[in-house]
Amino acid sequence: MYPTPIERWKPYQRWIYKISLPLALILWLLPLIAVMVTSVRSFDEVMAGNYWGWPRHFAAYGNYREVLTNSPMLKYFVNSCLITIPAVIGAVALAALAGFALATYPFRGNVLLFAVFIAGNFIPFQILMLPVRNLTLKFGLFDTITGLVLFHVAFQTGFCTLFLRNFIKQLPFELTEAARVEGASEWTVFSRVVLPLVRPALAALAVLVFTFVWNDYFWALTLTQGDEARPITVGVASLKGQWVAAWNLVSAGSILAAVPSVVVFFGMQRHFIAGLTFGATKG
């Protein structure tokens, strides 16, 4: 194991390492800790310039309540849910079908199609922005949840198809062949044989897509205008302009915006990391 495993260290070195860990963590997360502390601070203390002392009044309840009731934050939060969850389901479903096809059927253009999905994943959003925006306007979906969902499903399908195709390719060929020999239809092969086997990959993808779509800012900015379909990322950004001096409220709003992806991450860590690092240990 690299670096030298800690069992081989001298006791004082081990001690230093163990002490350094929490210190390093605090240093690393310092900006975040500051935000959390400020989010529970009362407005008076913020105005008085008391940012770093121990909060004299714990206004957590008041701050969060204010953010939730006096601003459209709750609506933005709901919008984010309405956008993200269907997008995850849609993208993963489409990618499962396409990934299966790319992995199992050799046909002319298979590799080309695969390359298109890979490439599409890395292109800058800006090259898509205006036509997608104009298309969305033309479909009458501008400033709607559906408009955003449709785009996210389309875009995320690229990455997910790449991922699932590689994953399915690694499954033993005999399984599908055996099913076919038994006379199973292609759909049955897909749904009864392959799908159950790729469940961990589906979970990893669902978690990743959730995070990407929930945290999306650019497309929400491009495809929405008013408060109707606006998700929480844009909402929090606009908070900054609205309550410039009330950093306690901005902090509270940011925490709210961050909570779902954080919860999903900590709950599904293994899947998240598996999805992100797929390919990091190949070869």
Added chain:
Amino acid sequence: MTRTATRVPSQMERERRRAAFWFLLPAVLFFGVYVVYPILDSIVLSFYDWDGMAERTFVGLGNYRELFSSDAFHKALKNNVIWLALFMLAPPMGLAIALYLNQKVAGIRLAKSLFFFPFVLSGVVVGLVFTWFYDPTFGLLAVLLGRGIPILGDERWVTFGIVFAALWPQTAYCMILYLTGLTSVNPELVEAARIDGAKGWKTLWHIILPQLRPATFIAVVVTVIGALRSFDLISVMSSGGPYESSTVLAYLMYEQAIKYYRQGYGAAIAVVLFLVMLGYIAYFLRRMLRTEQA
């Protein structure tokens, strides 16, 4: 019976081809409409002058000519280069943290998760957190330095301030890649090197790093793409300012197309950005597909 060059496909082959078609149709449809078509449309759009509402006028390469002689474009290009250069710190820093955390002690799993945490945050939240951090009156930086430096308001520092903020989640991502890569390092090679008396750096360079090549490849690719794509943080932290000193191609495009209603011009900027990344994507694709054939 003579064998012709093309034989009639068997029943099973026909069924499979049909299945392939239907399985692929939804994804290809969505992707075609929302990704492939827009790329082509943007390229076409870049040759026109259009405000999004009235008739559009064909201007040929006019947008590009204007672009290459504009101040803002050169500032954006320069900033993109700064982003690219500084972002390359993320993989080595990520590796350093991964090596630091690659020990079995109590609570190390929690430590790893917490170190990875910044990547899970939205760009908006990271931007707000660091805007707060840089605030000259009460920001943490001011507290640490003893005096306030308005980083985001200073033309010389603003890009660096934003890149530094962006490095936070990016390093976390590289760290996770390397942590995963380290788990597959061959322990026997490491032991052999140790027995031979190799010092830490030598082992790292000659034994460990070569085995981490897949992780490094992905880390570098994602970091480069991230540097060229950066938008969220710039939009939230500085809106490209002050006086366009922190703008990048991605933000410049958005500004021109949406705020100034110049869709053709914006499309031209997008095409330039696309071409820059295309070279890189082609390289990545070739590497990836070559390992496929192997």
